[in-house]
Amino acid sequence: MLKCRTVWKKLAPLARASSTLCRQNVRRTALNNGRTPAYVPVAHMSSGPAGGGRANQIYVLLVGAACVGGGVYTYRTVKGDGQRYQERIEEISSRPIKTQDSYIQTEPPAVEATETEAVPEPEPEAAPSSEEPSPPAADVEAVIPPETSEAPPETSEAPPETSEAPPETSEAPPAAEPVVEAPPDEAAEPPAAPVVEEAEPSAPCEPPPGELTEPPAAVEESEPSAAAAEPAEPAEPQPEAVAESGDSVAASLKVPSHAPYLLIGGGTASFAAARSIRARDPGAKVLIVTEEPDAPYMRPPLSKELWFSDDPSVTETLRFKQWNGKERSIFFQPPSFYITAEELSSAENGGVAILTNRKVVHMDVRGNKIKLDDDTEISYDKCLIATGGVPRNLQVIERAGEEVMQKTTLFRKIEDFKELDKVSRNVKSITIIGGGFLGSELACALGRRSSEFDLEVIQMYPEKGNMGKVLPEYLSNWTTEKVKSEGVKIISEALVKSVVSKDDKLEIQLKDGRLVKTDHIVAAVGLEPNVDLAKSAGLEVDSDFGGFRVNAELQARSNIWVAGDAACFYDIRLGRRRVEHHDHAVVSGRLAGENMTGANKPYWHQSMFWSDLGPDVGYEAIGIVDSSLPTVGVFAKATAKDTPRAATELSGTGIRSESETEDTATSPVASSTPAPSGSHKDEYGKGVIFYLRDKVVVGIILWNVFNRMPIARKIIKDGEEHSDLNEVAKLFNIHDD
Amino acid sequence: MSSVRDEGKDRIIFVTKEDHATPSSAELVEEDPDDPYEERGLILPSGEINWNCPCLGGMASGPCGTEFKDAFSCFHYSKEEVKGSECLEHFRAMQECIQRYPELYPQEDDKVQKEQSSETEPTSQDSASAETPGADSTSATEPDSDSMPPNTKGSGES
Numbered sequence: 001m002l003k004c005r006t007v008w009k010k011l012a013p014l015a016r017a018s019s020t021l022c023r024q025n026v027r028r029t030a031l032n033n034g035r036t037p038a039y040v041p042v043a044h045m046s047s048g049p050a051g052g053g054r055a056n057q058i059y060v061l062l063v064g065a066a067c068v069g070g071g072v073y074t075y076r077t078v079k080g081d082g083q084r085y086q087e088r089i090e091e092i093s094s095r096p097i098k099t100q101d102s103y104i105q106t107e108p109p110a111v112e113a114t115e116t117e118a119v120p121e122p123e124p125e126a127a128p129s130s131e132e133p134s135p136p137a138a139d140v141e142a143v144i145p146p147e148t149s150e151a152p153p154e155t156s157e158a159p160p161e162t163s164e165a166p167p168e169t170s171e172a173p174p175a176a177e178p179v180v181e182a183p184p185d186e187a188a189e190p191p192a193a194p195v196v197e198e199a200e201p202s203a204p205c206e207p208p209p210g211e212l213t214e215p216p217a218a219v220e221e222s223e224p225s226a227a228a229a230e231p232a233e234p235a236e237p238q239p240e241a242v243a244e245s246g247d248s249v250a251a252s253l254k255v256p257s258h259a260p261y262l263l264i265g266g267g268t269a270s271f272a273a274a275r276s277i278r279a280r281d282p283g284a285k286v287l288i289v290t291e292e293p294d295a296p297y298m299r300p301p302l303s304k305e306l307w308f309s310d311d312p313s314v315t316e317t318l319r320f321k322q323w324n325g326k327e328r329s330i331f332f333q334p335p336s337f338y339i340t341a342e343e344l345s346s347a348e349n350g351g352v353a354i355l356t357n358r359k360v361v362h363m364d365v366r367g368n369k370i371k372l373d374d375d376t377e378i379s380y381d382k383c384l385i386a387t388g389g390v391p392r393n394l395q396v397i398e399r400a401g402e403e404v405m406q407k408t409t410l411f412r413k414i415e416d417f418k419e420l421d422k423v424s425r426n427v428k429s430i431t432i433i434g435g436g437f438l439g440s441e442l443a444c445a446l447g448r449r450s451s452e453f454d455l456e457v458i459q460m461y462p463e464k465g466n467m468g469k470v471l472p473e474y475l476s477n478w479t480t481e482k483v484k485s486e487g488v489k490i491i492s493e494a495l496v497k498s499v500v501s502k503d504d505k506l507e508i509q510l511k512d513g514r515l516v517k518t519d520h521i522v523a524a525v526g527l528e529p530n531v532d533l534a535k536s537a538g539l540e541v542d543s544d545f546g547g548f549r550v551n552a553e554l555q556a557r558s559n560i561w562v563a564g565d566a567a568c569f570y571d572i573r574l575g576r577r578r579v580e581h582h583d584h585a586v587v588s589g590r591l592a593g594e595n596m597t598g599a600n601k602p603y604w605h606q607s608m609f610w611s612d613l614g615p616d617v618g619y620e621a622i623g624i625v626d627s628s629l630p631t632v633g634v635f636a637k638a639t640a641k642d643t644p645r646a647a648t649e650l651s652g653t654g655i656r657s658e659s660e661t662e663d664t665a666t667s668p669v670a671s672s673t674p675a676p677s678g679s680h681k682d683e684y685g686k687g688v689i690f691y692l693r694d695k696v697v698v699g700i701i702l703w704n705v706f707n708r709m710p711i712a713r714k715i716i717k718d719g720e721e722h723s724d725l726n727e728v729a730k731l732f733n734i735h736d737d
Numbered sequence: 738m739s740s741v742r743d744e745g746k747d748r749i750i751f752v753t754k755e756d757h758a759t760p761s762s763a764e765l766v767e768e769d770p771d772d773p774y775e776e777r778g779l780i781l782p783s784g785e786i787n788w789n790c791p792c793l794g795g796m797a798s799g800p801c802g803t804e805f806k807d808a809f810s811c812f813h814y815s816k817e818e819v820k821g822s823e824c825l826e827h828f829r830a831m832q833e834c835i836q837r838y839p840e841l842y843p844q845e846d847d848k849v850q851k852e853q854s855s856e857t858e859p860t861s862q863d864s865a866s867a868e869t870p871g872a873d874s875t876s877a878t879e880p881d882s883d884s885m886p887p888n889t890k891g892s893g894e895s
Binding site: 277632633635720 | 739744745746747748749750751752753754756757759760761762763764765766773774775776788789793795797798799800802803806838840841
């Protein structure tokens with residue numbers, strides 16, 4: 001005991017010094033099969049027990065240091081997470097509650113028209129149908145004027161009405177039932193009914209929520225039951241729900257309290273599901289609830305086509321030219337496709353309604369209902385979770401402070417596109433962190449602008465080349481050269497250590513010492529799937545891939561499906577995975593919609609994806625395309641014709657709009673030898689790359705070869721072992737155009 | 738001649754046109770035409786119309802979806818000599834509905850005709866989409882444009 005203590009006292013400073021030395025040495029000597037660091041053997045040989053004691057001390061110290069380090073890290077992370085969570089919650093609660101305007105999906109004149117029509121009608125219509133509802137109808141009439149933004153003095157009429165209303169309320173619900181049986185016959189009633197519910201809560205809190213919301217609640221609940229679609233609809237939560245919504249007056253006016261098909265999230269997957277449901281279930285009523293202010297739109301053009309548009313007002317119109325030359329908007333459908341949320345319950349043939357600027361904060365799976373951020377509850381029969389994800393950020397940026405955060409863009413939504421477009425016109429230097437699809441596409445898009453706007457575009461990433469995690473090394477290197485020729489300064493093998501704001505510029509310090517000065521940062525470092533609802537809903541979250549864990553039919557629980565970026569599903573052919581591509585969102589959304597209407601089909605039609613990096617590099621891919629897998633690439637000897645643009649012009653299909661100046665770029669590039677790409681003289685003009693897992697093709701890239709995706713899909717579906725992949729490559733006729 | 742090179746785990750093969758001139762010896766699994774999991778074209782094996790076919794764009798799911806389905810079903814099951822002659826009322830209703838949404842259905846006449854012609858040649862999913870019957874140029878009902886592959890039309894049908 002004592003001996004140990006004295007030994008320890010003697011050795012403590014040495015042990016401490018040696019432990020740091022040890023740690024450094026261990027790293028260096030890691031490959032020496034655990035040979036102990038240089039310092040210790042000397043001591044060991046000279047003094048037996050003391051040396052052994054010293055080695056022990058060092059060992060204990062190392063372990064202790066590791067534990068302490070681990071503890072500190074864990075504490076910091078948990079704290080940081082807690083902080084971030086708090087910030088998020090604060091941000092959400094501080095978000096102003098939007099007013100009526102955000103709900104109206106159809107053109108305002110149309111809504112106004114329905115309202116002004118409905119105003120004179122309820123009176124004459126209501127009278128013949130029944131006596132009971134006429135006081136509520138008169139109530140309605142009095143309250144409607146404030147809704148159609150006529151003089152506020154009208155609202156003073158509401159209070160006198162309220163004294164009449166209470167005696168009515170108890171009668172109103174049962175009376176409203178037979179009344180509402182009649183409405184489907186009368187054309188005017190349905191517009192009156194939704195107007196009723198929207199008008200009532202608008203009278204600012206004067207009428208006690210209870211009685212004025214009773215008639216609409218009754219109207220509402222009998223409407224769907226008259227439509228005879230949903231047996232499971234609970235009558236009780238409804239008046240409660242609507243009463244609650246009556247409380248939160250300003251926001252939740254137009255929210256239906258029940259939606260047979262409820263889609264959480266308003267992106268690609270959600271829209272595809274809505275379309276699928278409507279196609280298969282005649283008269284289906286679909287409600288989409290989205291956090292964003294926009295109707296469903298497609299994302300790929302935000303990082304590609306929209307940047308190449310010649311139209312200076314593209315940030316407003318959001319229109320682009322497709323591969324077939326036709327122009328279209330990024331929105332899947334114009335606003336007239338959708339019906340308003342309040343029309344949903346009464347729409348005879350159903351429809352798709354959207355609630356924008358609403359976040360679902362709680363999901364009650366047992367009660368089949370969800371709660372919005374304004375406390376409104378909506379019950380459902382079938383629900384789809386298509387919440388997508390949120391762009392990840394680098395920790396160093398998050399911790400770098402407000403000034404840095406303000407000059408950082410996390411790119412995903414329309415507003416991010418608009419912001420980045422504006423920024424790119426006003427700054428001198430933009431740095432994109434991330435070398436994957438989004439980062440590379442944005443780099444190319446901005447790179448093309450660099451000459452126009454005197455803009456320096458830098459792209460930095462930890463991998464060796466662009467798409468380093470997707471393309472095999474030789475192809476990644478080749479692609480990187482192409483990106484450079486688009487005017488992008490590439491900084492590869494770059495790990496960001498810190499970012500500071502200095503003299504109105506951002507200084508990015510890399511771990512290897514390099515310093516990059518820039519005006520604005522775009523972080524394209526991945527997507528965090530949005531599984532906020534997992535907790536309240538009690539749904540499983542996948543630990544490997546993230547996202548909600550669902551089965552092969554995209555089902556999480558009995559009435560709950562998940563599709564799109566947020567779904568970690570079982571692919572019968574390729575195993576469990578989570579895919580973050582546009583086509584997958586369409587395929588999975590469509591499949592979810594089919595299964596929500598009883599199809600019971602598994603994920604079978606393999607989705608594909610594509611990317612274009614400048615005029616020379618365009619590829620389509622399908623399946624698992626991971627650069628860590630062994631690959632076999634079969635390339636045609638390149639000619640000047642092998643570019644996406646050239647190939648498609650020949651085949652008669654137009655690619656996205658490209659200016660005439662691209663013409664000159666293609667031939668020299670295609671035929672020249674890219675010196676930096678290494679020793680090989682051949683150009684990777686076009687070809688097919690197979691990704692293998694246990695000798696089976698699990699992924700295919702069609703490199704500058706188009707219109708062959710069905711063959712690729714078939715090969716993956718077969719899942720066969722092919723002995724000679726060159727023979728398989730023949731199926732693609734890569735030499736033909 | 739083809740050249741083969743290995744770079745670590747990646748194999749690179751360069752082939753000339755002649756190398757690929759001989760037919761492929763790779764064997765593909767035979768397709769089952771009744772596979773329930775497969776994506777279907779416009780007409781299902783049972784003879785019914787596949788309303789979820791991407792080739793229909795948004796026709797069956799939009800505001801005029803019901804009218805469209807009625808008209809098209811009537812036409813599809815029509816046994817008259819002049820196919821669809823008894824369906825005029827349905828088509829008129831559909832036309833009326835379509836006219837109420839000019840933004841969604843800008844070229845009404847072309848579309849109706851295309852529907853009828855695509856009906857008479859039940860095509861596979863891929864080729865049906867090629868002509869995009871029933872799609873409007875400005876609105877987003879084009880099936881291939883939904884999934885937006887750069888050049889492939891066929892694969893866009895997801």
